Amino acid sequence: MNIQQIVKEKGLGLLFRQGTVGIEKESQRVHADGSIVTSEHPKAFGNRSYHPYIQTDFAESQLELITPPNKKIEDTLRWLSALHEVTLRTIDENEYIFPMSMPAGLPPEQEIRVAQLDNAADVAYREHLVASYGKAKQMVSGIHYNFQLDPKLVETLFNAQTDYKSAVDFQNNLYLKMAKNFLRYQWIPLYLLSATPTVEANYFKDGSPLKPNQYVRSLRSSKYGYVNAPDIIVSFDSIEKYVETLEHWVNSGRLIAEKEFYSNVRLRGAKKAREFLHTGIQYLEFRLFDLNPFEAYGINLKDAKFIHHFILLMIWLEETADQDAVELGRARLGEVAFEDPHSETAYRDEGEQIINQLIDMLKAIGAEQSAVEFAEEKLAQFANPGQTLCARLVDAIEQAGGYQQLGGEIAKRNKVQAFERFYALSAFDNMELSTQALMFDAIQKGLNMEILDENDQFLRLQFGDHFEYVKNGNMTSHDSYISPLIMENKVVTKKVLAKAGFNVPQSLEFTSVEQAVASYPLFEGKAVVIKPKSTNFGLGISIFQQGVHDKADFAKAVEIAFREDKEVMVEDYLVGTEYRFFVLGNETLAVLLRVPANVMGDGVHTVAELVAAKNDHPLRGDGSRTPLKKIALGEIEQLQLKEQGLTVDSVPAKDQLVQLRANSNISTGGDSIDMTDEMHPSYKDLAVGITKAMGAAVCGVDLIIPDLKKPAEPNLSSWGVIEANFNPMMMMHIFPYSGKSRRLTLNVLGMLFPELV
Amino acid sequence: MNIQQIVKEKGLGLLFRQGTVGIEKESQRVHADGSIVTSEHPKAFGNRSYHPYIQTDFAESQLELITPPNKKIEDTLRWLSALHEVTLRTIDENEYIFPMSMPAGLPPEQEIRVAQLDNAADVAYREHLVASYGKAKQMVSGIHYNFQLDPKLVETLFNAQTDYKSAVDFQNNLYLKMAKNFLRYQWIPLYLLSATPTVEANYFKDGSPLKPNQYVRSLRSSKYGYVNAPDIIVSFDSIEKYVETLEHWVNSGRLIAEKEFYSNVRLRGAKKAREFLHTGIQYLEFRLFDLNPFEAYGINLKDAKFIHHFILLMIWLEETADQDAVELGRARLGEVAFEDPHSETAYRDEGEQIINQLIDMLKAIGAEQSAVEFAEEKLAQFANPGQTLCARLVDAIEQAGGYQQLGGEIAKRNKVQAFERFYALSAFDNMELSTQALMFDAIQKGLNMEILDENDQFLRLQFGDHFEYVKNGNMTSHDSYISPLIMENKVVTKKVLAKAGFNVPQSLEFTSVEQAVASYPLFEGKAVVIKPKSTNFGLGISIFQQGVHDKADFAKAVEIAFREDKEVMVEDYLVGTEYRFFVLGNETLAVLLRVPANVMGDGVHTVAELVAAKNDHPLRGDGSRTPLKKIALGEIEQLQLKEQGLTVDSVPAKDQLVQLRANSNISTGGDSIDMTDEMHPSYKDLAVGITKAMGAAVCGVDLIIPDLKKPAEPNLSSWGVIEANFNPMMMMHIFPYSGKSRRLTLNVLGMLFPELV
Structure with missing residues (x-):
């Protein structure tokens, strides 16, 4: 089967390059010194009987992170990043993830716990x-x-092609060609990507086979790694022979199950090998690769693409390795694995020849130029063994003063890095923070997650047969269609809330001074605010906090407002502080006070310095990529300072509160303060009632309350509702400036999947 | 209590002018000749035990149309218009509404059916x-x-004020003042607005009291009208006396119930008069007014406003009529009622004096200038009795050749008018047609309806304690929030539908010819359409209906598309016709074929003439106020004609189909053809399934189907879904160009109120 020829003749380059990649990455949870922990797999990850992404491999300490398969390899790497961030932020604060393949600081054998899985057979297999x-x-x-x-x-x-009549036969032989050629040439990716030059001596029961200061290319892929007995040979000659020989070893009891056959290539897509005869091999699993300790997640995008291309080369090559060639490949793997990383490999010629073919292939299939260049870099590593990953690792180990020591250092560094922007899921940072938080929780709890549209923050979550869609973090099937329609119409919202008996401030609009003054009797004695319909920086606003009692005062206020706009509003004025209530179902989950941008004087620093210091807070940033925003020192802030008799260079007295904004928006540098536990429960009940009146499952209710400690009374002087918001912000509650964090995204998941405990 | 003084001093003009008005209007269902029908109240109006708007009064033939109370009198009149349109379009096609107060063509007494109400007591009362x-x-x-x-x-x-200590006392006396002064001066609105100058002789059991050719101002308000026995006098002196005297007549058996007391003013807001002592009179019911036969709905806006102002004058006047004055007023009413409509009234001076005070009041309270002018017109009618409504009516009766004859003629004219735009609810024509249709149905079936926001098409419907909100005709609580979010995102919609197993055409986007051509293998052999991402008039589109089999052809088509845009799409091409399926719940309620704007040649007329003739169709109009749109003859249409070798002046052959548009949109003059009964049920089931996959309650599904008679098969050549629409249009199904009308708005109501049979 001459794949190369068909691809070239039919111009199939694009199709040839397309493919699906999923990555499984094992690694050990370790202490700060790099030694393996004996603690349990964290309960926060839910149950391993269903978790699609975060599992344990052999031991309880051995994490297995599994990305879903992706058509774009970039997405697979993003998933790998996300899985690491979730894991590193969830495990115990004194635990880390070891960055290298060979374990260091192994506990005494009796303390190594086999993974505590629900399924007894899975545990028994591990004991075997x-x-x-x-x-x-x-x-x-x-x-x-x-x-x-x-x-x-x-x-x-x-x-x-014409060689095969049956599509299943063709597919089996295509994947077998890929597998056999890979086994023949696997020493090449090993030479280029291996990273297990040494290990602590106590890893070996019978003493280390390495001489002092000896390093090799890959202990893991050598006979000292995790391999079957050398006589366990399974034929890749044909699918029939593969099934026959594999079943032989199982039937003879030499292997406890087919999965105990540890080839560096596994045929996948069936529970038993025999099924391949009818259904065909679906995909291959390549198990050769060591963790790259220089990469936070064990592999980088360039290498992942290189591996993809190398695998493609295995079917691009004209020849197909026979069983002898496979055995030859295996022998060379063993040899190269035990070479000194800084030395030239014995098979340099073959390596360069194959990589040159790879480069030819990349050009023929129209691969991106960067892939060609990267292959050329790899090619150069045959002449310069010191540039291989393994040689560089050896240098680093020597510099760090030891294998375990280097591993511990990197592990700590990686964990710090994973916490740098602890509120984000870095790989998905183009999405909204609230959606990132929800994705974080979904990954942690083991919900199947699919991003339907990144720009639109559209997710599909699934648990068993139950699936739900989520947009913007909390827009779900639990809200009815009419609820947001009511809430986005202020007129309708007011009517609905007033009809349901809630305290709603009323307002009237006027187009002339005369008209407004004629309405004076409607407002006499009431606390009102008179303002232009469009307000700029609060110009033209008059407030009668104690009630308007004089018609002439009222008329004057109306005139002032009309200087700023052609339409003027007279509204009930609510005395008090505005709080945001986040309601989900029957409960107010969080109450937040938003305070306009401000700094507190210390009698020493200038306003500019105080602002700079406050802006250093880890939650503050520019744009939409942080939960809180930096305080600007623009025109509006300087105007605000001026009103207080200050400039940016003033030094405010100790404990002098300096206002930098009049509005309390978080987006203009305001502070968010959690008040959930301080708020009198009667207001929380009101917020729930308002949410119900809106017919909403999730709602952000803004109440004005003069005294949050006093129980609510049924009149506007006790409280008033000024807005009900669908799709309310969650980040300001999850990461408030001060007060307790409320992980609302977990509540959203709990609402959608009550069966997920 | 000097109201006038307080209003003036405190500048309460606006508040004084504000008030709530509701109108009840009785009228008889009649035959074309004006004679009263003996048929039942139409079943389509649902049950009179709850209908808030369309009731029967005494007789089964006697409609009582009841508007809700409105703060703006204009809204009350709009409701009255809507109630009439609903009623006139619902009653039997041979029945009409008699426009005058006195009945004509009475059936023999035994054939007059008392209203067949559910409540036995209500029927017994009428029998009494x-x-x-x-x-x-x-x-x-x-x-x-x-x-x-x-x-x-x-x-x-x-x-x-200081006269009253109790607010209830004050309120009772305020309304009593209004009532007493009205009774004192009621002859004035009678003089100005009465319209019952005569009746057919058979109305009187003992022969007509009118001499031949004698006309009076108001038979209805004379002793020959419907009044209590002359000795039944109820005191309005105080609320206590009112309760006492009224209870006396009931206790003595002279009245069967309080409601048998037929004063021209009734105190309202309690079930029994005695309650007023504690709760206060809530509002007054003025029963004096004859139907104005010159107005389609019995009253016009100017007169309704005039009545409002006249009622206000009754509390504005300094004096309050005592019982003697009330009796004097009643006597004058009787006298004036029996005057010749063309003659000067005996009390002209008093009338002019009161209307002059009315004008003064209007000026003092800042009423609109038109109200003052209208009052001045009324004032002039004292000098010119021939201009009164009643005198003009007499002239019309004489011209028509009789009372019943005139009534019959007007009744027929009114009915024709109510059908002129049979798809609209004229008074609410600023709203969308589909919302108008829903409002029509809600009124007909007796749902309480409140318009929350006219611009936003936002309604609140209520039946018993159950209420629902509706926006844009079919956006309701039955759809989940996530459904429209899925549907408005084409990428997500495709993913969801494909995952659920529906046939979805796939498409890919390209930014270069090379990129697209490299993807040729993905499309080889498939029917595809290649097009610029933004299309203008179909430029740059190539379709491979039989599948693309040649790479060079494909490349050529891609190049052509790139001439029009920087992005090009290659899509699966669906062979067939597009149908719109309207799905509600588990059922496809309507299937529609939309045909691009066209005319059929007749070998005689030019294209322009054929278009003009087609545009005469009653459903076609400009803008959004008709279900179908007129065909334009603009640039696009002329280009389309040119492609067929035609101009607007060409005379197409008989049966030659002339295309005027390429697109099938109804909004550009397309035809809508109902195909519900023709469509194979398998496609209707698919549309329901697609709706379920979207999680929607109401959905418009667009399917491409090559043969609507053949059952659906599971591949794209049998059918494909191209779009799912939330808030789908309903008017094109309710009023199709051809085929059966599907009253979808009734289904929406049925979904919201399943308890409403």
């Missing part, structure tokens, strides 16, 4: 492995690279 | 009335004008 291989080898970690060709490519290739 | 007054008098109809002062005015006046 312990008996066969010992615990230490099981603790070795790596990256498994799952790759599927585009089914449309397989179909097109099948239609273009 | 028959025994006391005979049936004929009960058939007299009129307008009852309900008026309530602004409660804020009552409160403000109370606070400003």
